[in-house]
Amino acid sequence: MTYTAEVLVYLKEGVLDTQGKAVKQSLQRLGFQDLEDVRVGKYIQLRINAENEEAARARAKEMCVELLVNELIEEFDIKVVD
Amino acid sequence: MTYTAEVLVYLKEGVLDTQGKAVKQSLQRLGFQDLEDVRVGKYIQLRINAENEEAARARAKEMCVELLVNELIEEFDIKVVD
Amino acid sequence: MRAAVVVFPGSNCDRDVIHALRTTVSADTETLWYESSDLPKNIDLIVLPGGFSYGDYLRCGAMAARTPVMKAVRRFAEKGGLVLGICNGFQVLTESRLLPGAILANQSLTFICRSCTVRVERTDTPFTLGCRENQVLEMPIAHHEGLYFLPDEEISRLKKEKRVVFRYCGPDGELDDSHNPNGSLDNIAGIVNERGNVMGLMPHPERASEKILGSDDGALIWNSLHIWLEKGGR
Amino acid sequence: MDCKIFGLRKEEYETIKKQLGREPNEAELRILGVMWSEHCSYKSTRRLLRQFSSEGKQVLQGPGENAGIVDIGEGLAVAFKVESHNHPSAVSPYQGAATGVGGIIRDILAMGAWPVACMDGLFFGDPSKEKTAGLMQGVISGIGGYGNAVGVPTVGGKTVFDGCYDGNPLVNAFCAGLVRHDGIVRSNTAKPGQITVLLGSRTGRDGIAGAAFASARLEEDTKGSRPQVQIGDPFVEKLLIECCHELLSKGLIVSMQDMGAAGITSSASEIAAKSGRGVLIHAEKVPLREKGMNAWEIALSESQERMLLVIEPRYFDTVAECAGKWQLECAAIGEVTDDGRFRIMEKGKTLVDLPAEIVGGGCPEIHWPSIPLSESLTKDLTDTVEPEYPDEWGNHVLDLLSSPNLKERAWIYEQYDHMVQINTVVPPGGPVSVLRVKGSERLLAFTMESDPWSCGLDPFAGGAETFMKAARPLYVCGAQVLGMTDCLNYPSPEDPGNFWALEESVKGLATAASEMDCPVVSGNVSLYNESPAAKILPSPLVGLVGLLSRREEYLSCGSWNEGDKLFLVGPIKGSLASSLSKRLLCGLSSGRPFVFDAAKERSFRQKALETAHRSLASSGRVLAGGGLTVALAKECVLSKIGAKVDPECFMEAFEVFFSEGGPRALYAVPSGKEKEFRELWDSFGCAFIGSVSGERLRIDGFLDLDIDDLSVAWKG
């Protein structure tokens, strides 16, 4: 069966999020004064062939560790749907 | 109160996902044969000062339309947590 | 000198590096395809050139770092072989953990292509032994991701171990923010590994290796490597 | 049958019926609708374009192919062309501009050339408007994002600001490539029995009917324009360049075409028509990205990063293997036939069957009525409104330098990799960009110019001046002009006044080019650049390629030395009519632009070339925007040294110092060369105006400015 793993990748606390900062400034300039903070990350959707949800999650995690995420600067969350 | 709006931005169906295509090929070469498809989008976390959840969502949506999303080619989803 | 220049899909400075190696130090130079897991015999130097390997998609250098050739490059480096990563090549080296740290988007969030000045911080590496201490070299940069980053504790270790080889500086060697083009930590433009045989460098020496291109300071790096090898690699 | 929905006019539909001898079916109508659009058929301008001469012994390929080619000696040649991507960039700035760069690079590639340089012509509205700022940022990062990744340096360009581009930005992309004479690929070489191969990305629904879109006015609501947006993938384009060149070096390609507007249809029918053959495409063999695409969608898709190759069938496996090495899709999708027809079949069923030559060349020309814009124009031309001259010249000069149209462009070209391929000898920043040719002494020089304000006042004179503006800097730097490409950007030709301006300015361009012995080898037309808000000024853009045979022939600018004598050569006065100075002071241009004088321009050319080749000056700069004072100011800033100018010899100082146009240049001459320099130029007009010294720009009685202030105004 094919599962969809949704991976969110974001910068670790302590790593300067230049893009988030720039987006925040732009939005505030556009009049969004109620905006307190912005962080920008990646959203990666993986369609994985697997026996079950758990197996799909495990594979998604492997993909994160092996390529999708640089753990020196980034963290990630995985959610599996089908 | 401050709410967190999590925005997922992804390319519309039919729009070439240049990045997803390259990532998919790379993962498959690394041995992830069980991977069927990859789509890469953006994950944007907005911290918004608002009266309530609904107001926060409305503001997040405005931000998407005005800056964060290019509606010609992208779609988005908003989830508000606090 | 026998050199190999790796070609990843999307590399675009491979021919430039080959031209520089051949014209400045008459190096015997060949290309090395990213899928090969063996190296040619008797190679002295491997260069990972600049460009946009895999379109710079996902993270710069991430996908190139996981190609077969990089396993071979790692073995080569572990045996003491000389490896130079320029620009995207530097990103590949950090992504493959041959060098510490990560390279993030420029503070300006724009691509920057222009001439820069960098200060030589060490002259006892194979890449710089032909330079003078604190010599200021003019070499161009051309990148969107050039901000060198390491967590606090590690950066102090890097500095203690004197692993920083080049720093962005002013025309007289001044180290300050106004001469830091991309927001790199501590003005870092180039570093080496512990052993000193693997260097990552953001500016492009191959673009500054002939007078007609405006500067030939970059040739000092090729010359240093040449001298180092002539002396038997010491 | 409502043929309008297919973009065809009634009489065009009738012509089709007559030529076919039957009713066209829907797929055929859709294809002809696109191929007969203004963008693909040049139906409004073909007649005008015939005025351009492509004669010249250096011309190896004139208009009609993907790009023109000129000989540069030693068996080498340069292929070059400029293309517009105006409408797509208006709708989707980043992607529109990026795919414009991708498209022009593939045009150059299709000639068998290796792309070595890009330039970009950008026309934006009022830069203080938020909307313009966003658009500008998108366009510039799109051009950089594509060109940088694909590894072709962007070495120059032109940037224009005017309110008329609010809502109608223009993005013109230029590319030049190097090719050996024996490596030139043409599209007239296909023979029956050969097969057509699609190489590159898969085909999706993007950009269907993009050409038709480019041929209509922009509507207020562009949100619904999704199908026109194509996404560029410079990564794949880079692989495509490498792969095509590997195939070329192995002699495996008979002919090739890039897939631009109208995709497979235009590339395949063009090869068929040019070769006097036919072509048959099997729609089901095209690798698709999306399910359920029908045959005409496949035929018209403008998915990016695809090339159509014609090869001998026995080489297919070798070609496919090479494609695999570069991770590209590769499929045999059809064959060259001898029936002269453009056919598309799907699973054995014929869906499209048209004579190949009517697909690309059958559309009848349209002769739009043309009426001189006499009223407004004569008013403007005879208008003698004198600007209110500023009391403070110094401030006026600073205002000029910091105005959007003059301000330094480093913030643009530093976002572009202008050095990759290590050929850039003179980087962007000055009037000409210069590239070396590895393995040769020769240097290539490039300029790109446009002068919409002159064209708006007097389109003939403006057209001629546009050409000269691009040519003079080449002469001054010592380069022979080899050839021209142009992009004709105009509003709707259906308005008689617009059409007249189009006619006249093309005539002006063509006249100047041929009088100056410059063949026009390629170009592009973009009409209907108007939105409900405004229409653009006539904005023809010229790109020139020049040649220097040795490094020593090159004369730089911004290279003054202490003690140099300063000379203004040429007429003392240009014209204030459309000058930046007047526009800044009065808010409009009016009066008569500089009148083209062929004999004078040729004499200027000969003397300027001699000045450079005999090294009679240490620096030379043509008088462009802002006139003499701005030229002085730029030279001061770049040379980091001042000047003392004594205008005693001049009457009407304001005009002398701020007028523009005409064969005029500022030279700095070392004292040892003064005599020779004067001897050369005296008969032409050569006024000694002062000398290089100090740290200030001083014009006695008029201004006295610190170089740092000039620098901040221009660069800050």
Ligand SMILES: Nc1ncnc2c1ncn2[C@@H]1O[C@H](COP(=O)(O)OP(=O)(O)O)[C@@H](O)[C@H]1O
């Ligand atoms: N859009 C652009 N892209 C790249 N370079 C540009 C662009 N616009 C202008 N330039 C460069 O900026 C410089 C200034 O151009 P221009 O305004 O025509 O002044 P001039 O030609 O008189 O020096 C030139 O080197 C030109 O190539």
Ligand SMILES: [Mg+2]
């Ligand atoms: Mg110019």
